[in-house]
Amino acid sequence: MKNWYHSWRAAIRIARRDAWRFKGRSFLVLAMLALPIVGVSAADLTQRSSELSPAQQLDRDLGKADAVINDPGLGGVALMQNPKGDNYQPVKEYGDSEPWPEGKTDITAALPAGAKSLVDTVGMAKLKTAHGLRNTSVRELKAADPMAEGIMVLDRGRFPEKPGEVAATNAFLESSGLYVGSKLTARGLDTTYRIVGAYELPDDLKEAQVNALPGALLAPLDKVLAAAELPGTDASDSYLATVPGGAGFTWNMVKETNTKGVTVTSRAVTLNPPPDSDVALYQKDGWSSHGDNSSGNATELAILSTVVGLVMLEICLLAGPAFAVGARRSRRQLGLVGANGGDRHHIRAIVLSGGLVIGVVAAVVGTALGIGLTFALRPVLEGVLGQRFGSFDVRPLELLGIALLAVVTGLLAAIVPAVTASRQTVVASLTGRRGIRKANRVLPIVGLTAVVLGAGIALYGSAVSDKPIIVGGGSALAELGVVALTPTLVGLFGRIGRWLPLSPRLALRDAVRNRGRTAPAVAAVLAAVAGTVAVATYSASSDAQSEARYEPRLPHGAVAILSPESAVDVPSMRDDTQKLLPTDVRADVDRVVVGKKSCSAYGGGDDCGRYEIVRPKAYECPLWLYDASGEDPAEKYSKAERRELAKDWRCLQNDYGIGSEGGEILIGDDRLLKVLKIDDPGASEALANGRAVSFVKQNIVPDGADKGTGKGGATTVATTAANSVAAPEDGANGTIGVRLISAEDVDEADAAGMKGEEPPGTVKSIPAHQVADGQNAYGVTMIVPPKAAEKAGFTTVPLGSFFSTERQPSDAQEQRLNGELAKTGSDSTLTIEKGFTPENSGTLLALAVFAGLVTIGAAGIATGLAQADAEPDLKTLAAVGAPTRVRKALSGFQCGVVAAMGVVLGSASGILPAIGLRFTERRAEEQMYAQALDEGWGAWQDVTAPFVPVVIPWATLGMLLVVVPLGAALLAALVTRSRGALARRAVI
Structure with a gap:
C-alpha cells in the first residue's frame, strides 16, 4: 500500500511539473476540458434557478392572496375539481343528447363569508401607439393593493391610483414607442389615459400588457364598441381572495365553493394537497392524480446521456493527441524512469497523472467560471428565458458531478497515450527512435461492421418501424463505425x-x-x-x-383592405391604402346584404338575414348529406367508396385565402381578376357581358343539363347514382341559384337544413361562367358584376378593395397605414401577402x-x-x-x-x-x-x-x-x- 501511494504521488508530481513546464500544451488541453464544464455548469445553474418552487409560483400567480377564484363558464352548476384547480367537471353527468351547461357565474356570491376580494379582469384592446395601432392585453387589477403584491413588479414610476391613469410593461413601452408620462388612448374611446409607471410580469418579461384600475378601461370601451356594433374586448374576470383565520383557503372551503359553480386555486391546498381518496374528481372513470411521465423522463434521460457521451467523446478525440504528443516529447524522461527500475505501470501512471492533474484544474476552473458567468449574466439569461429566476439555486452535488466529468474525461483521453508510452522499450525512449508501428488490422474490420450494421438498423427503422429512436441509434452506430475507420x-x-x-x-x-x-x-x-x-x-x-x-392568402405582394362589419368608412380606407402603399391596380369590391345595409357580413342582428348558394342535390358531396336521422353519412359507404368520394369533385374544398372574408359573393369587375392573377380570357369576357364568374364547380349548373325545378325554384340535376354525376366542364356557361333568407325565416331555414329539407327563401338565378381548373382564387367563390347584381335585385354595400403593388410594401408603410385606418374607427382587415418565411x-x-x-x-x-x-x-x-x-x-x-x-x-x-x-x-x-x-x-x-x-x-x-x-x-x-x-x- 505504501509503495502504491508513493509511486502515484511521484507520478502526480512529475505530471504537475511537466504541465507547468509546457504551459502552451497544458493550456490547450485545459481549455478543451474546461469549456464544456463552463457550459454545462452554467446551464445547470440557469435551469435550476429558473425552476420555481410551488410557493414561488403561487407568489407570482396569487400575490399575497390565499386563493384565486375563476368562473369556468358552466352556468353556475356544481363542480368537482382537482387540488390545483386546473381540471374540473360538473358533478352531474350529461349524456350525448343533453346540452352541456354554459353561461357566466356570479363569483362574488361564491366567496366565503368574511373573505376580502380583489377583482382581476383581463381583456384585449386595440391601443394607439407611436407607430399606429396595437392589439394589446389589458389587465384591470389594483396592483398597488397589498393582496396583489408579487403579481406585477414595479420597475419605475408607480401603479395607477386614478381611473385616468395606467401602467404598462416594459415590453409594451418598447414595442409601442411610448414612455412613462405618455398619453394613451384606445381605438373607439375618446378618454385619454396617462402612463404613470412601468412594470414587468416576472413569469413573462416579453408580455406586452397595460394595467388599469378595475372598470377604468375595459368596461367603457366595451360600451362604446357595442354601440358602434364592433367586436368587444372579450374580458374575463377572476377574484383574488383572502379569508380570515390564518389557515388559508382549506380543501373543505374549496369543495364548498365548487358547489356554486366556480373553481379555486388555493395556496394552502396546492402546498399541502389532500389525499386522493378525498378528491371526488379522482374517483371518476378516466381520472387520476398523476400522469405517467416515466416514458417521457426515460426519453429525456436517454437524450441527456447521449449528449454527455458525445461531448466526452469529442473532448477525448481532441485531447488524446495532445497527451500523446506530450508523452512523445517526454519520452526521454520516461525512458530514464524505466532505466532506473520503473515498471510499465509507473510509465502509465505518469501519463495518466497528466490527465488527472489537468482534469482537476479544468474542473475547478470550469466550475468557478460557470458560476461566475451565470451570476454576472443573470439579467441577460432572464431576458433570453423571458422570466425572472426564483433564486440563484446552487446545488453542490450536481456541480460536483459535472466537475468530475472533466476529471474522468482527462483520464479517458490519457489512457491510449499511456498504454502506448508504456509499450516502448527503454532503448527506443532514450534514443528518441519511434520504431516501426504496425497498422491495427482489427479496428477497420470493427468499424466496417459497425457501419454496415448501423446503416441496416437505420434503414429498418425508416422503412418498417415507427420509432425514430431506432433510426437515431442506427445512425449513431454507423457514425461510430466511420470514426473507427x-x-x-x-x-x-x-x-x-x-x-x-x-x-x-x-x-x-x-x-x-x-x-x-x-x-x-x-x-x-x-x-x-x-x-x-x-x-x-x-x-x-x-x-x-x-x-x-x-397557402398564401393573396398573390405575393398583393394587398386587401376589407371591412365586413361596417361599410361607412370603406371609401376613405380605399383612398388611404392607395395613397400610402405603392399600389398598381385597384379592384373595389362590394358585398351582398339581406336586410338593413348596416348588417354585418357575419350575420346576426334582429333585422339581418342571410343568403346561401343553392347547389343541386346531386352536386352535394355524399359524405356531407345528413338526413333527419342524424346518422353520419360516411357510415353508409365502404372504405373503398370513402376513398373515392374524398377525391370526388363534389367533395373538394374551396381554396384558402382572404377572398371569403366578405361572404361567398363578391361584387366586382375584371380588375379583381388582374389582382388575383386569374388567367382566363373567358372570365373577363363573362364579367364584361354581365355574367358571374364561378370558381367552384359545385355551384354552377351548365346550360343544357338535365334540369328539373325543385321547391322554391331551386334548379336540380337528374342523377341515378351517387357517383354518376359528371362535373361541369371548364369554361362552361350556366346558372347559379342564390337563396335570400330574410331575418324572419332564419330559424326556420336552420331547422330545415338540419333535417335535409328545402329551406324557405327567395331564389335568384344568375347567369355564370365556370373558370378553368388550376386557377387559385384565394378563397373567392364567385364574382358577380354590378349590373348582374342589380338585375338580380341584390342589396349591396362597399366591402373594400384588392390591390396589386409595384413592389413589396415595407413595414414602415404598413404601420403608417394601420395608423390611418385606426382613425376611422372601423374594424377593418388589412392583409399584405409577404410569402412564405422559412423558420430554420x-x-x-x-x-x-x-x-x-x-x-x-x-x-x-x-x-x-x-x-x-x-x-x-x-x-x-x-x-x-x-x-x-x-x-x-x-x-x-x-x-x-x-x-x-x-x-x-x-x-x-x-x-x-x-x-x-x-x-x-x-x-x-x-x-x-x-x-x-x-x-x-x-x-x-x-x-x-x-x-x-x-x-x-x-x-x-x-x-x-x-x-x-x-x-x-x-x-x-x-x-x-x-x-x-x-x-x-x-x-x-
Missing part, C-alpha cells in the same frame, strides 16, 4: 498526394504517417460536421415541406457557423500538435534551404488537410440519419392519410396527400466543404511564424 480512411486520402505540389504533399504525408494524432482530430471534426449536416438536412427538408403546405434559415446559418468553429478549432489543434511533433522535420527543411514561406504553407496545408478530411467524412455520415428520420415521418403521414380516407375525413378536413421531401442544404454543405477548410488553412498560415528557432543537430 478514420485511420484507414486517412491512409486512403494519402494516395492522392502524388498529384499534389510539395507543401500539400508534405502535409498529407505527415498526416498519414502520424495517424495517431491526425485520426482523432479528423474524427472530432467528423462528429461535429455529421451532427450539423444531419440537423441542417432535416431543417431544410422541414422548411421545404412547410413551404409546400403554405437562421438555424442553418448558426449550425454552419458552429460546425465551422469546431472544425477550425479541431484542425488548429491538430496543426499545433503537428508542428510541435514535427519540429525536427521543419528544422531539416530549413537546413536544406527551403524558403521561409514553406513553414507557413506547410502549416496551412496541414490544417486544411485535417479540416477537409473531417468535413468530407462528416457530410457523408450526417445525411444518413436525416434521410432516415424523414422517411419515418413520411410513413407516419401516409398512414394518417390512408386512415383519413378510410374513415371519410378527407372530404371534411380537406386532407391532401402527404408531401415529405428530403432536401440537401447545398449552401450549408458548400460552406462546410469549401469555405471552412480554406478558412482553416489561411488562418493557420497567418498565425504561424515563418522562421523557427535554430537548434543544434540532434545526436542519435
